[in-house]
Amino acid sequence: xxxxxxxxxxxxxxxxxxxxxxxxxxxxxxxxxxxxxxxxxxxxxxxxxxxxxxxxxxxxxxxxxxxxxxxxxxxxxxxxxxxxxxxxxxxxxxxxxxxxxxxxxxxxxxxxxxxxxxxxxxxxxxxxxxxxxxxxxxxxxxxxxxxxxxxxxxxxxxxxxxxxxxxxxxxxxxxxxxxxxxxxxxxxxxxxxxxxxxxxxxxxxxxxxxxxxxxxxxxxxxxxxxxxxxxxxxxxxxxxxxxxxxxxxxxxxxxxxxxxxxxxxxxxxxx
Amino acid sequence: xxxxxxxxxxxxxxxxxxxxxxxxxxxxxxxxxxxxxxxxxxxxxxxxxxxxxxxxxxxxxxxxxxxxxxxxxxxxxxxxxxxxxxxxxxxxxxxxxxxxxxxxxxxxxxxxxxxxxxxxxxxxxxxxxxxxxxxxxxxxxxxxxxxxxxxxxxxxxxxxxxxxxxxxxxxxxxxxxxxxxxxxxxxxxxxxxxxxxxxxxxxxxxxxxxxxxxxxxxxxxxxxxxxxxxxxxxxxxxxxxxxxxxxxxxxxxxxxxxxxxxxxxxxxxxxxxxxxxxxxxxxxxxxxxxxxxxxxxxxxxxxxxxxxxxxxxxxxxxxxxxxxxxxxxxxxxxxxxxxxxxxxxxxxxxxxxxxxxxxxxxxxxxxxxxxxxxxxxxxxxxxxxxxxxxxxxxxxxxxxxxxxxxxxxxxxxxxxxxxxxxxxxxxxxxxxxxxxxxxx
Numbered sequence: 019x020x021x022x023x024x025x026x027x028x029x030x031x032x033x034x035x036x037x038x039x040x041x042x043x044x045x046x047x048x049x050x051x052x053x054x055x056x057x058x059x060x061x062x063x064x065x066x067x068x069x070x071x072x073x074x075x076x077x078x079x080x081x082x083x084x085x086x087x088x089x090x091x092x093x094x095x096x097x098x099x100x101x102x103x104x105x106x107x108x109x110x111x112x113x114x115x116x117x118x119x120x121x122x123x124x125x126x127x128x129x130x131x132x133x134x135x136x137x138x139x140x141x142x143x144x145x146x147x148x149x150x151x152x153x154x155x156x157x158x159x160x161x162x163x164x165x166x167x168x169x170x171x172x173x174x175x176x177x178x179x180x181x182x183x184x185x186x187x188x189x190x191x192x193x194x195x196x197x198x199x200x201x202x203x204x205x206x207x208x209x210x211x212x213x214x215x216x217x218x219x220x221x222x223x224x225x226x227x228x229x230x231x232x233x234x235x236x237x238x239x240x241x242x243x244x245x246x247x248x249x250x251x252x253x254x255x256x257x258x259x260x261x262x263x264x265x266x267x268x269x270x271x272x273x274x275x276x277x278x279x280x281x282x283x284x285x286x287x288x289x
Numbered sequence: 290x291x292x293x294x295x296x297x298x299x300x301x302x303x304x305x306x307x308x309x310x311x312x313x314x315x316x317x318x319x320x321x322x323x324x325x326x327x328x329x330x331x332x333x334x335x336x337x338x339x340x341x342x343x344x345x346x347x348x349x350x351x352x353x354x355x356x357x358x359x360x361x362x363x364x365x366x367x368x369x370x371x372x373x374x375x376x377x378x379x380x381x382x383x384x385x386x387x388x389x390x391x392x393x394x395x396x397x398x399x400x401x402x403x404x405x406x407x408x409x410x411x412x413x414x415x416x417x418x419x420x421x422x423x424x425x426x427x428x429x430x431x432x433x434x435x436x437x438x439x440x441x442x443x444x445x446x447x448x449x450x451x452x453x454x455x456x457x458x459x460x461x462x463x464x465x466x467x468x469x470x471x472x473x474x475x476x477x478x479x480x481x482x483x484x485x486x487x488x489x490x491x492x493x494x495x496x497x498x499x500x501x502x503x504x505x506x507x508x509x510x511x512x513x514x515x516x517x518x519x520x521x522x523x524x525x526x527x528x529x530x531x532x533x534x535x536x537x538x539x540x541x542x543x544x545x546x547x548x549x550x551x552x553x554x555x556x557x558x559x560x561x562x563x564x565x566x567x568x569x570x571x572x573x574x575x576x577x578x579x580x581x582x583x584x585x586x587x588x589x590x591x592x593x594x595x596x597x598x599x600x601x602x603x604x605x606x607x608x609x610x611x612x613x614x615x616x617x618x619x620x621x622x623x624x625x626x627x628x629x630x631x632x633x634x635x636x637x638x639x640x641x642x643x644x645x646x647x648x649x650x651x652x653x654x655x656x657x658x659x660x661x662x663x664x665x666x667x668x669x670x671x672x673x674x675x676x677x678x679x680x681x682x683x684x685x686x687x688x689x690x691x692x693x694x695x696x697x698x699x700x701x702x703x704x705x706x707x708x709x710x711x712x713x714x715x716x717x718x719x720x721x722x723x724x725x726x727x728x729x
Contacts, residue, residue, distance in 0.1 A: 044571065045574050047545050047548075049549065049552065049575075135376065138376055138380065139376075139379070139380055142377075142380035142381070142382050143380075145382075147377075147380075147382060148361075225363070225364070225369050225373070226373060226376060228363075229334075229336055229361035229362070229363060229373070229384065230361055231361070231362045231363075238364075241364055241368070241369075242338065242362065242363055242364040242365075242368075244364075245338070245364040245365040245368035245369075246338055246339075246340065246364075246365050247543065248543055248568070249339065249340060249365075249564065249636065249637065250340040250636070250637075251567065251568060251571035251572060252571065
């Protein structure tokens with residue numbers, strides 16, 4: 019219990035610091051205690067947020083919306099693809115099934131960072147760098163999602179049920195969407211969340227692919243601000259407040275999907 | 290999280306730099322030629338990260354309907370944009386123009402990433418308009434060659450707390466000997482004369498630069514690397530002395546603690562570049578009106594030498610389809626009075642253009658600096674910067690290695706001179722690994 023308390027504190031202090039810092043003016047960073055609110059925290063916070071959103075023609079709002087689009091749409095499509103793929107691997111016998119599954123699984127071991135440069139060269143060939151697709155297309159692939167979907171489908175979708183659906187005349191596609199996805203829901207939520215977080219935090223791929231700041235996700239935008247603090251000190255407070263704002267959607271996504279999530283995660287582990 | 294990003298970015302950058310550099314060495318090119326204007330309207334792309342670039346580009350676009358420039362941005366050079374340039378040059382889709390700092394230019398030159406724009410109209414003749422040392426940085430001293438147009442520079446002077454020096458009755462130092470003497474007196478008063486920036490190796494290079502030292506030489510075929518020349522060691526020993534006597538602090542530069550230290554009067558001087566004026570103003574607001582600026586302390590009384598810290602150029606990257614128009618834009622960007630004024634207002638750039646230093650904004654009295662016309666001092670310093678300092682072709686790596694050594698010194702092991710010796714060894718190893726010829 020004590021150990022847990024210590025670790026909780028350890029993980030929460032940076033977030034607490036971020037929250038407190040985002041309620042300070044630039045001058046107060048250096049002159050006030052780092053983990054304690056100042057007297058006029060709330061008006062300063064509102065002021066900071068207003069300044070952040072208005073800076074440079076609302077570019078930060080644009081970045082947040084980009085991130086929501088990359089992560090939201092990417093995770094949604096990624097989940098559908100992973101679910102179909104995992105379901106097919108679990109429920110259909112075909113030649114090379116295990117080989118295919120192992121190839122997909124080995125994809126889990128390759129870090130996304132290592133793939134960024136080859137992807138850049140490929141996208142350059144087809145002239146798609148510095149576009150929305152350059153970040154979006156690689157984001158909808160999730161080998162881990164396929165793995166989880168397969169494990170979950172084989173344990174929670176009974177063959178008898180599929181057999182019954184077929185006898186009733188349901189097509190394979192309809193069976194998948196009407197029957198299987200319902201049963202796989204907890205796993206799908208897990209895959210969605212994982213993928214959402216992975217895309218939201220993805221940094222290296224956009225760094226390499228994008229040059230047009232109106233396409234940046236919020237991670238890359240904050241990083242480029244942070245890298246020019248030396249030249250442009252007013253950005254320091256925007257980076258801190260921006261970092262705080264950028265974790266809010268993640269927190270919302272986690273809290274609202276949490277009850278589905280824990281069930282799904284365990285399902286993969288017992289198999 | 291930021292740290293992780295940076296580590297990932299850096300390790301990938303190193304890997305791909307190795308892959309991309311392959312066997313390229315300084316290639317000799319035919320003398321510039323074949324730079325003709327394009328027919329019809331032209332669209333260019335320009336990638337930079339200095340604040341305000343977008344607005345200045347908009348000004349050009351307004352005045353030049355036939356040469357439209359699209360502005361693109363990213364993190365600062367060493368934080369990722371340089372690596373992106375190299376990737377894009379390999380893939381053949383680099384922007385026409387890019388911001389490149391002086392210390393990164395040799396890297397791009399060695400890897401054949403720059404267009405020679407000497408023959409693009411009257412670019413070669415434009416050299417007279419720029420401070421000599423900046424022009425020699427962008428031409429590498431080659432005949433009939435111009436690889437970039439100088440943009441801004443960072444001549445070094447000494448910011449000091451005029452009020453504290455006066456109250457304590459300590460004369461403002463004009464030589465490094467006097468500076469060391471003042472350091473001891475200030476320590477006795479419980480403050481520091483300055484902070485030793487262990488991670489700003491380019492600052493340290495600026496100190497060596499002022500002393501007439503060189504870290505790199507290039508005879509046209511081979512590079513020589515020697516971070517431990519007599520002049521360089523003189524600087525290292527000097528700062529080692531201040532560190533040993535604990536007369537300088539060792540805070541992380543530009544950190545909150547560092548700002549606070551300036552804001553509360555713990556720091557009496559900062560030997561820094563012209564762009565540092567804004568850094569103090571925003572980091573130490575409580576000290577407004579108390580600062581002043583003087584020329585750098587000298588190694589010998591009566592000398593007039595200055596170093597430089599920072600500054601960028603505008604380069605036309607390899608593969609640009611419209612080098613002529615790109616060169617015209619680069620020249621306008623860095624000489625046009627309206628452009629320079631806007632760049633200073635929005636980005637705090639101190640122009641490399643000689644006329645640029647006489648813009649009205651640089652003649653004004655600065656309230657934060659007790660009403661002093663500080664840019665007059667920097668103009669003087671700029672003219673005193675030693676013109677032939679040479680950067681090496683792998684400065685990012687050199688900085689990292691020397692900075693690791695400096696960090697160890699602060700932690701109590703080794704000396705600055707040791708760190709420079711290690712830096713020399715590692716740099717030679719890195720250049721050899723990149724197949725860049727090194728004279729032993």
